[in-house]
Amino acid sequence: MSVKVFERPKALSSVIFHYCPGCTHGIIHRLVAEAIDEFGVQGKTIGVASVGCSVLAYNYFNVDFQQAAHGRAPAVATGIKRCLPDRTVFTYQGDGDLASIGTAEIVHAAMRGENITVIFVNNAIYGMTGGQMAPTTLLGQNTTTSPGGRKPERAGRPIRMSEMLSQLEGPAYIARVSTHNAAQVARAKQAVKKAFQAQVDKKGFSMVEVLSTCPTNWGMTPNEALKWLEENMLPVYPLGEFKTEPGLPGPSAAKTTVPTREVKTD
Amino acid sequence: MAEQILMKGNEAVAEAAIRAGCRFFAGYPITPQNEIPEYMARKLFEVGGTFIQAESEVSAINMVYGGAGTGTRSMTSSSSPGISLKQEGISYIAGAELPALVVNMVRAGPGLGGIQPAQGDWFQATKGGGHGDYRLLVFVPASVQEAIDLVGQAFELAEHYRNPVMILGDAVLGQMMEPVVLPEPVDLAKLPQKSWATTGTGGTRKPNVVNSLYLDAELCEKHNFKLQEKYRQMTEREVRFEELNMDDAEIVLTAYGTSARVAISAMKRARSEGLKVGMIRPITAWPFPYEPFRKASERVRAFLDVEMSAGQMIEDVRLAVQDRAPIFFYNRMGGMVPTPKAVLEELHKIDHSLKRDKLGGRLGV
Numbered sequence: 001m002s003v004k005v006f007e008r009p010k011a012l013s014s015v016i017f018h019y020c021p022g023c024t025h026g027i028i029h030r031l032v033a034e035a036i037d038e039f040g041v042q043g044k045t046i047g048v049a050s051v052g053c054s055v056l057a058y059n060y061f062n063v064d065f066q067q068a069a070h071g072r073a074p075a076v077a078t079g080i081k082r083c084l085p086d087r088t089v090f091t092y093q094g095d096g097d098l099a100s101i102g103t104a105e106i107v108h109a110a111m112r113g114e115n116i117t118v119i120f121v122n123n124a125i126y127g128m129t130g131g132q133m134a135p136t137t138l139l140g141q142n143t144t145t146s147p148g149g150r151k152p153e154r155a156g157r158p159i160r161m162s163e164m165l166s167q168l169e170g171p172a173y174i175a176r177v178s179t180h181n182a183a184q185v186a187r188a189k190q191a192v193k194k195a196f197q198a199q200v201d202k203k204g205f206s207m208v209e210v211l212s213t214c215p216t217n218w219g220m221t222p223n224e225a226l227k228w229l230e231e232n233m234l235p236v237y238p239l240g241e242f243k244t245e246p247g248l249p250g251p252s253a254a255k256t257t258v259p260t261r262e263v264k265t266d
Numbered sequence: 267m268a269e270q271i272l273m274k275g276n277e278a279v280a281e282a283a284i285r286a287g288c289r290f291f292a293g294y295p296i297t298p299q300n301e302i303p304e305y306m307a308r309k310l311f312e313v314g315g316t317f318i319q320a321e322s323e324v325s326a327i328n329m330v331y332g333g334a335g336t337g338t339r340s341m342t343s344s345s346s347p348g349i350s351l352k353q354e355g356i357s358y359i360a361g362a363e364l365p366a367l368v369v370n371m372v373r374a375g376p377g378l379g380g381i382q383p384a385q386g387d388w389f390q391a392t393k394g395g396g397h398g399d400y401r402l403l404v405f406v407p408a409s410v411q412e413a414i415d416l417v418g419q420a421f422e423l424a425e426h427y428r429n430p431v432m433i434l435g436d437a438v439l440g441q442m443m444e445p446v447v448l449p450e451p452v453d454l455a456k457l458p459q460k461s462w463a464t465t466g467t468g469g470t471r472k473p474n475v476v477n478s479l480y481l482d483a484e485l486c487e488k489h490n491f492k493l494q495e496k497y498r499q500m501t502e503r504e505v506r507f508e509e510l511n512m513d514d515a516e517i518v519l520t521a522y523g524t525s526a527r528v529a530i531s532a533m534k535r536a537r538s539e540g541l542k543v544g545m546i547r548p549i550t551a552w553p554f555p556y557e558p559f560r561k562a563s564e565r566v567r568a569f570l571d572v573e574m575s576a577g578q579m580i581e582d583v584r585l586a587v588q589d590r591a592p593i594f595f596y597n598r599m600g601g602m603v604p605t606p607k608a609v610l611e612e613l614h615k616i617d618h619s620l621k622r623d624k625l626g627g628r629l630g631v
Contacts, residue, residue, distance in 0.1 A: 043469035048332070058475045064464035066335045066476040072328035075320065079332025079340070080464070082316040083290050087466050105328070108321035155373050 007035035011042045013062045020223025022215040024179040025053060025121065031189050032119055035196045036063065038226055045088040046080050048073045050102075052094035053127040071102025074109035077116045088199060090117040095136040096126045099161050106165070113170030113204035115239065117195045120161065123212040124233060131217030135159040138236055143217070148157035158236055162209045166242035169259060174243040178211040178234070180226045191241070194248055203245045211237055268447045275410045276301035276440040278448075279369055279433065280309070283341055283419035285451040288367070289315035290340040292329035294322055294348060297381045298437040299371035302343040327355030327368070334364040334474040337463030339421050343369035345437075346387055347378060349395075357396030357428055361478030361495070363462075363533075365424035367417070368402075369433045371440035374601040382601025383437035383524055388578035391434050399490055401497045403504060404429045404551040406522040410444040412549070414428040418449055423504065425458070427496050432549055436574070438524040438603065444534040500553050504538055507555035508547040511537065515544025517616055518562050520583060521572040522548045525604060529572045531608035539610075548579070559586030567620050569593045572609055574602070 006087035008014065011033035019025045036042050042063055051070035058065035068076040081089045098106050098120050109116065125143055126132040133146040136158050140149035166174045173195050177188035188210055195206035211233050213225035220228060225262040273281070280302045283291075291310055295302035305318065310317040316333075320326035326342045333340035344352060349370045359366050372378035372387045391404045405422055407413035413435060420431040441558040464474045480486035511533065512518070520527040526547045544566070546558050563569075568591055571580045577595055587593055596612045598604045 043464035046336075046464045046466060055479060058473075058477060062473060064466055064474045066330070066332060066464055067362070067479055069328060069354055072325070072331075072355070075325040075328035076332035076335075078318065079290065079292065079329035079334075080336055081332075082329075083333045083336040083338040083340075084465060104321050105325055108325065112318075183554060195553070 009037045010020060011062050013060055015059060017060060018056060019053065020216045022213065022225060025036040026211040027179050027185055028119065028121055028210050028212065031192045033061060034189065035192045038193065039200055041088040048091040050076045050091065050093040052097050054092050054121065055128065057092050057250055071097050072105055074105040074118065078109055078114050081114060081116050082178035083086045090119060092119045095122040095124065095134045099135045099159050110165045110168050110170050110205045115199055115202055115204055118207040121207045122209055123210045123214040125214050125217050127214045127217055133156055138232055160237065162242050165207060171205040171207065171243050172198040172245040173206040173248060175241040176209040176237060176239050178229065178239055180229045198245065198248055201247065270445045270447055272443050273287050273410060274301060274441065274443045275413060275444050276371065277305045278410045278414050278446055279417055280305035282414040283367065284309060284313060285449055286421040287339045287454050287457065288341050288421065289450045290333035290338045291342065292318045292320045292326040293342050294320050294326050294344065296345045296348045298373055298440050299343050299345045302369060323351035327352040330366050331355055331359050331364060334359065334366040335464050337460035337465060341367035345371045345373045346375050347385065353396035354401065357398055357400060358478050359430045359446045361398060362476050363428040364476065365428055366430045367424060368430055372434065372436040377520035380601040381437065383574060383576040383603060384599065384601055385436060385523060385525060387434065388551060391432055396410060400493060401430060401552055403500055404434050406434050406548060406551045407439065408523050408526045408547065411446045413439060414446055414448065427500060429496060436524050437582060451476050454469050504550060505553050505555045506549035507558055508549060509558060510545040512544040512562065516542040516567045517613060518566050518569045519543060519545040519572065520569060522551065522579060525572045525574050528604050528606055529609055531606035532613060535606060536613045541613055543613055554582045556586040559583055563587040563590040566591055568616050570612055570616060571595050572604055573597045575599060
């Protein structure tokens, strides 16, 4: 008698990913789809694809989808969620999309505490357009627009979105996870689940930043890329939970924000 | 008969939208249209809708994209500089074939310009504005009542064609009060189902995707041809205009929105002074009413186009009239509004010059 121990999540479509060999988008797609399956919300989920390598995410998830302009996914998700508050709404954005052109949209969706889930894939580079520098690119990292390595006097220093957004009162859950080995993928799975849990419990904005590789544009083999991520990205982008509202599974992260007092109005 | 009340243009547009079933509004403050988001902030929640003050016009139009994608009647409003920021989103909404209403209470430009009424956004509204080959259905109301009536039609037509519709007003229309009759609210339950909307599959259908991306050039061309076919249908079915005193007109005034109100006053005085003046007033800026201009151009002596711009609608008038009759132009800009007296003087000047012309008035301009 055979027992099925592994299968494609129902929330993933049966198609071939266009992603490059060794890219971790596929793993992250799977984690999101598993969370959708486990919460039983496939029929009431609406995803928002961004611009970048994951622009075609709507082909891979077996749920309703909207494709947003570059950086605008949190605004589009806000419109969807406000019109259909009982649906599960998530965005799937890269670091060029979220941390560069879309900074206004992500900061204000988080500020409003929009009850949406953001999957933020950070691979420290623009993948789709061919390996340009991102705000998340590491100092010294070679890209097509930082030839010879990112220099702080020319291009500033890497932006840490999770730390930044966790200063706001709106987010219920913010975590940074990684995909460079199986143990980290298992932790990433728990974080993605917790983020969706926050939305299902109507606690407000949730975001999981997932450190990811880009072997093609980093100019490495898949294994080299995983090693590079571990050795170079982790010191700049420490893993962990930056904000956890009480009531979510696991220990609450130290609250970094003091709730604002309401002023009296007539 | 329904009750007549006095209402400010901006608030009337907002109330008309709510009555037309608008349940999602995202906007950002900018003068002279602030009464629209303010009214929505007070009233929209009462009917089960949602108002959001977005962080920018860019974000507001993208929220409208998201809301419209769920099948909810959605709108935004702004004024010229803000509408420039919304152009990206408007192009995406047109590309993704979503219905939405965008209201532009035009102020003076370019740049920050000024907050007084102007008509310098005709090109932006009718010739594109954002990137790519798309069109908006653009209404140019000349009274608060007409704006109310067109808001209702705008939501209907936006859904019929799955295309964004623009109300192109100006600071006068937004800020003035006029007696109006409001329509009865539409019954949302009776509106047609939107099979394309992203509401969650419910486990009963294949996923719906709201999208404007076609990486395959052949498919992208096919999509573009499909859009163009919609625009062709609009040019056949949706042209709206008003003709006044055209039966015996020798000089034809043309203007839209606020300048049309001024032109109508001038026309009435010209008539009382014996000048045979008629008027063609476009109500749709796009599709433009080329046909009444073409017909008139075969028999009238001259046209006078009055605009609060450097001359934008006049390019459409020229396309229709070609060289069959001279087209004169009178304008004010930067927030200045023409007076009926000044337009009347222009009409007299044209009349004199036509009479001087031995050939009977075929002047070039």
